[in-house]
Amino acid sequence: MPSPTPPARIGLIVLATVIIAALVSISLWPTHVDQALDIDPRFHRLVESCANVAFYLPLGILARICLPRVSGAVVIALGCLTSGCFELLQAVLPIDRTPAIIDVATNTVGVAIGWWVAGAVERDRRGD
Numbered sequence: 001m002p003s004p005t006p007p008a009r010i011g012l013i014v015l016a017t018v019i020i021a022a023l024v025s026i027s028l029w030p031t032h033v034d035q036a037l038d039i040d041p042r043f044h045r046l047v048e049s050c051a052n053v054a055f056y057l058p059l060g061i062l063a064r065i066c067l068p069r070v071s072g073a074v075v076i077a078l079g080c081l082t083s084g085c086f087e088l089l090q091a092v093l094p095i096d097r098t099p100a101i102i103d104v105a106t107n108t109v110g111v112a113i114g115w116w117v118a119g120a121v122e123r124d125r126r127g128d
Contacts, residue, residue: 012066019058026055027086030095045102052106053113056083060114064122072115079111080104 026033039047056079063075083104090097 012062016062016066019062023055023059023082023086028089028093028095029097032097049102049106052103053110056107056110057114057117060111060116061118062114063111064115064118072112072119075115076108076112080108083107083111 034044034048034051059079059082060075063070063078067075087099087101087104090099
């Protein structure tokens with residue numbers, strides 16, 4: 001992937017800032033983010049897992065664009081580490097959040113899917 005032009009680079013920096021700010025804000029929100037939603041308890045875990053995947057997917061896309069020389073394995077490991085750190089913070093900070101290892105797993109899947117999708121789009125644009 002060619003290096004982005006200066007205006008595109010600024011756009012990527014702004015986008016990265018927004019994505020990271022959203023990750024921090026939602027991950028460390030003082031109460032359960034889905035508290036106001038009326039989700040059927042039978043489907044709560046499924047809805048939460050899908051939301052976690054969707055929430056971390058942009059991080060994988062952004063990593064693929066901004067770090068084209070970094071392997072997918074490293075990006076996925078960093079996504080897992082990032083998610084694990086947020087879950088640990090939820091456990092130790094005085095906030096009403098429930099850390100869960102399944103959240104780390106689904107967040108990591110989101111990063112992996114995002115990285116893969118960005119690569120597929122890039123290959124399609126090149127005609128590979």
